[in-house]
Amino acid sequence: MNNEVLAYINERLDEAHNYISSIFWVDGVLDYQYSNSDHDFIDHLNSMNPTHTKIVLIHSHGGADGWWIWGSSFLQFKDGSKLYDNEVNRWLNYDGYFIFAGACDSATYDDLGNTFLNKGFDAYFGYTDSVYTVNNARFYSAFFDKGRHLDVTISExxxxxxxxxxxxxGSNSDVVKNKIIGDSSLCLATSDW
Known part of the structure; x- marks a missing residue:
């Protein structure tokens, strides 16, 4: 990846960070391949204030193991570790609000998203196929730019x-292969808080 592309991706991540931070009643977690391992990522989530609403954006690698309906989606970290649903179930000990899993195949199977929902998240967003890093970066910047406004649903x-x-x-054929698991009418910023 050349420096120009990397700069573009980092600019979009900074934009997303600023958009999430502008929702003043929310704690945001942005993880752009910062966590060294799957456990580090969960430890980071567990260390946040449990009384605040959480919006999590992770930009990482991901994938899916399995065949047809018997499989698992995962997120992958710097050390090569993969976060599967069973680790989320064992390690995550608080509830959240919304997680944006910006990684290839992060929602090919529903297991990972459903486990975050079972741990108290209201919605999980992921991709059902491969996604280009640059397109993903532009997508999440635009997503959080729109989503930070009052009463805009995550579907909108x-x-x-x-x-x-x-x-x-000129093409969005990769990013349209996405899935919202959970409440698709969830608003990141609601007027009734």
Missing amino acids: ARDHAEQQVLSEF
């Missing part, structure tokens, strides 16, 4: 982000 933010990727790159 997703639709907006898909159009922004199409407008900028």
